Amino acid sequence: MNMASCDGVSSTIHTLSDQPARGTAEILFVGTQCNFSHSLISVTSQELGHITVAAASSFNDFRSLSELTHERPTLLVLDEPTMRGLTREDRTYLLGLTDMALAVAFCTGAFGRACYEDEELRRHATSIFPLNVRLDVWLSVIKLVAHGGNYIFPEIISPVGVAMPVPATDELGLTRRQQDVLRLVADGQSNKRIALSLGLSVHTVKLHLRNASLRLGAHNRTEAAMRYRALRS
Template sequence: MQTTGALPEVLLLDEPLMRSMTPAEWTWVLSLPGLRLGIAYSTMEFALACHADPALRRHSVNLLPLNVRLDVWLSIVKLIVHGGSYVCPEVIAALPHEERTEAVGVSGLTQRQLDVLQQVADGHSNKSIAKNLGLSIHTVKLHLHNGSIRLGARNRTEAAMRFREMRP
């Protein structure tokens, strides 16, 4: 790869390109200072291999699927460009429990997801949560659903338990 002097701050690579990169190209990519790397994957196996790669773990690596609607995909890319991080919930859900908790951490949840999960863990109903947070019941259900996916939980009770495990 040739450089023009300006180094990228964000680099988005897809699975086919990564598979074709030489070791020298890969070393160059990983040597870029302060790089936010986005990896767009086609297969879950590749995403999990990237997540487990020690060289990638030292960088801010984002894992996003290629098989989502374009508007969703562009929103994820915009998040990465603006300094956020993203790991597809399906990748997190496929990790062993210990790694999932580490991968998500409390910071992997949005503030609203944290708020809703805290209320769920405290035993509140969706109706009560909606009233307490000034949200619609539908919005509460949406935050609970997305938070549950991030935690790899299959239901409300499991989400509350995993949320409590993560809290100090």
């Protein structure tokens, strides 16, 4: 079990093998580390307060433990690659779990719309929303669904088609905020100073660094900043 804290608030992040406290609401994110990074899970956990958050890298991990312990989360969130990779048997098992809420976090608008048009997912009252949104929007949606609400991304309902809210990026695929953070890292500033300078929390700065590092293939903040400068020069 890992303990993370930000702005004096402690949050608990469970791995799938941890046993959640009885009576505690639980959200389980199932997907790739690129989509559900530790930083994103940490920020989400902090925002949700006393709701226990867990993460699993595959649906098989979730199903194996669920069948073994007969314990399930209150809310299960699957990313698009996980949802696409489900076998028919896994899908039948998933949709048969009527005692928990289900959500799909999609990467592409076409897949999000396909999920919305899926009658089985509709009958399960599945929430459907994009991964590629601003952090504050993501946290608002997760908070709504975690407290029993249902959310469908408006653009996938429109017959005109899906207009994904893609943040503006540069030629390297980095968002403006990721560029701002990398520039300040390259100037030798700490995460705390960067957070104060940009009006962000330290956890949010770390999340931007994590996503930028994945995009640039870097292993740490310093390498990410150096690669960014080298590629832009």
